[in-house]
Amino acid sequence: MDASSDSQRHPSGEDAAVGVQLQQMSACLDGELSDAEFSDVLQCLDRQSGGSMRQSWTAYHLIGESLRGEIAGHRGLAPADFLAGVRGRLAEDAPVEVVPPSLPLPDVSQPLVRGRAANDAVFRWKMVAGLASVAAVMAVTWGVLGTGPSGVSGPVMAQRGGEVSPVVAVSATPAQESTTTVAVETPQGTIIRDARLQQLLADHRQNGMSALQMPAGFLRNATHDNARGR
Amino acid sequence: MRTNDTTAAPSSDSDALLVQRTLAGEMRAYELLVLKYQRRVERLIGRMVRDVDLVQDIAQETFIRAYRALGQFRGDAQFYTWLYRIAVNTAKKQLMELKRDPLVFQSALKSAEEDETSSSERELTHGATDGETPEAILASKEIAEAVNAAMEALPEELRMAITLREIEGMSYEEIAQALDCPIGTVRSRIFRAREAISARIKPMLDRQGGKRW
Numbered sequence: 001m002d003a004s005s006d007s008q009r010h011p012s013g014e015d016a017a018v019g020v021q022l023q024q025m026s027a028c029l030d031g032e033l034s035d036a037e038f039s040d041v042l043q044c045l046d047r048q049s050g051g052s053m054r055q056s057w058t059a060y061h062l063i064g065e066s067l068r069g070e071i072a073g074h075r076g077l078a079p080a081d082f083l084a085g086v087r088g089r090l091a092e093d094a095p096v097e098v099v100p101p102s103l104p105l106p107d108v109s110q111p112l113v114r115g116r117a118a119n120d121a122v123f124r125w126k127m128v129a130g131l132a133s134v135a136a137v138m139a140v141t142w143g144v145l146g147t148g149p150s151g152v153s154g155p156v157m158a159q160r161g162g163e164v165s166p167v168v169a170v171s172a173t174p175a176q177e178s179t180t181t182v183a184v185e186t187p188q189g190t191i192i193r194d195a196r197l198q199q200l201l202a203d204h205r206q207n208g209m210s211a212l213q214m215p216a217g218f219l220r221n222a223t224h225d226n227a228r229g230r
Numbered sequence: 231m232r233t234n235d236t237t238a239a240p241s242s243d244s245d246a247l248l249v250q251r252t253l254a255g256e257m258r259a260y261e262l263l264v265l266k267y268q269r270r271v272e273r274l275i276g277r278m279v280r281d282v283d284l285v286q287d288i289a290q291e292t293f294i295r296a297y298r299a300l301g302q303f304r305g306d307a308q309f310y311t312w313l314y315r316i317a318v319n320t321a322k323k324q325l326m327e328l329k330r331d332p333l334v335f336q337s338a339l340k341s342a343e344e345d346e347t348s349s350s351e352r353e354l355t356h357g358a359t360d361g362e363t364p365e366a367i368l369a370s371k372e373i374a375e376a377v378n379a380a381m382e383a384l385p386e387e388l389r390m391a392i393t394l395r396e397i398e399g400m401s402y403e404e405i406a407q408a409l410d411c412p413i414g415t416v417r418s419r420i421f422r423a424r425e426a427i428s429a430r431i432k433p434m435l436d437r438q439g440g441k442r443w
Binding site for chain 2: 022023026027028029030031032033035038042045046054055056057058059060061062063064065066067068070071076077078079082083085086087089090093
């Protein structure tokens with residue numbers, strides 16, 4: 001075969017195109033093909049000339065193996081028959097989900113799909129515990145800020161600034177919705193207190209020094225300025 | 231013509247491209263990988279299994295398993311190194327499952343263990359085997375002779391180009407520098423050399439179609 005007459009072997013346009021793609025396939029074997037050219041090669045494999053292209057691909061590799069002394073004692077099917085066998089077996093399998101490359105060499109006996117994790121139940125219990133904690137906090141908060149014992153409602157009172165002013169005047173507070181709150185006139189202004197708290201404070205003032213006379217962070221005063229106090 | 235134990239010209243770039251295209255859904259790219267490595271895988275398994283039918287079955291199963299696991303192939307190793315491990319594991323698994331012939335099974339398994347530790351590197355780099363049938367030896371000899379004859383008939387520039395590529399493992403750029411010609415010319419010369427040699431060996435491949443060598 002005269003290699004220099006190679007150009008005469010593909011006289012028609014289609015043959016010329018096949019020749020170009022065979023040259024691209026030759027370059028692909030050497031890793032010297034661009035991505036775009038490789039797409040052309042793959043498309044050509046589906047055409048009528050695809051069989052001869054696959055045969056050329058096999059022959060090109062065989063040439064290299066022969067030159068390197070690698071083909072001693074080959075045993076096996078013809079390439080086309082072998083490929084047909086692989087195609088058939090792949091066609092029998094269910095569609096395969098391709099896994100992105102991320103792992104070391106695979107143990108092909110293991111399934112690709114992740115099974116149930118051992119700590120799945122622990123995670124569920126953690127979720128339940130978290131929700132229970134949130135519910136408990138909400139319940140305590142509601143109990144502190146909302147309805148108290150005996151159905152008494154009203155703002156939580158606290159002492160402001162540590163100053164326990166003597167009660168200047170005690171009067172019912174019409175602005176409050178509960179009859180158990182009192183409005184107390186102090187130098188700081190009108191203070192609305194729970195009646196029980198007011199009684200408690202009064203009792204302790206009578207008894208002398210008391211921790212309640214000291215600043216207590218949990219005691220809060222709610223004040224308002226009414227028209228009389230301004 | 232030189233037929234020494236020179237390490238095969240690296241084709242990792244083309245393998246990487248074929249793997250990438252397969253993962254993108256191009257089954258034709260995977261078929262090219264199958265055609266490329268069919269013989270090497272068959273030779274490898276043939277050292278572990280004597281039954282020719284079983285060799286083919288395991289070889290095909292190897293490529294099936296490789297396809298399924300292709301997404302887990304890391305590009306830091308050569309594709310054939312990865313495929314080699316799959317082939318060995320598949321052969322061992324099949325032998326354990328079948329156990330058709332206790333004598334064959336025991337000798338094959340033992341053969342696999344010995345060969346894997348002592349000559350695995352030789353198989354990976356040179357693909358050399360032992361224990362071939364006379365027919366297989368004759369067939370490979372015929373092909374080698376045909377290739378050598380075709381090489382001798384090539385014009386000097388084509389023979390030089392394909393020798394530097396296939397035996398020396400040089401890239402197109404390196405060959406272009408060595409031969410003082412454009413890279414496009416190198417590509418063309420290598421292709422024309424391959425086509426000329428293929429014209430001699432393709433009839434031999436056609437005659438062997440459907441037959442065992």
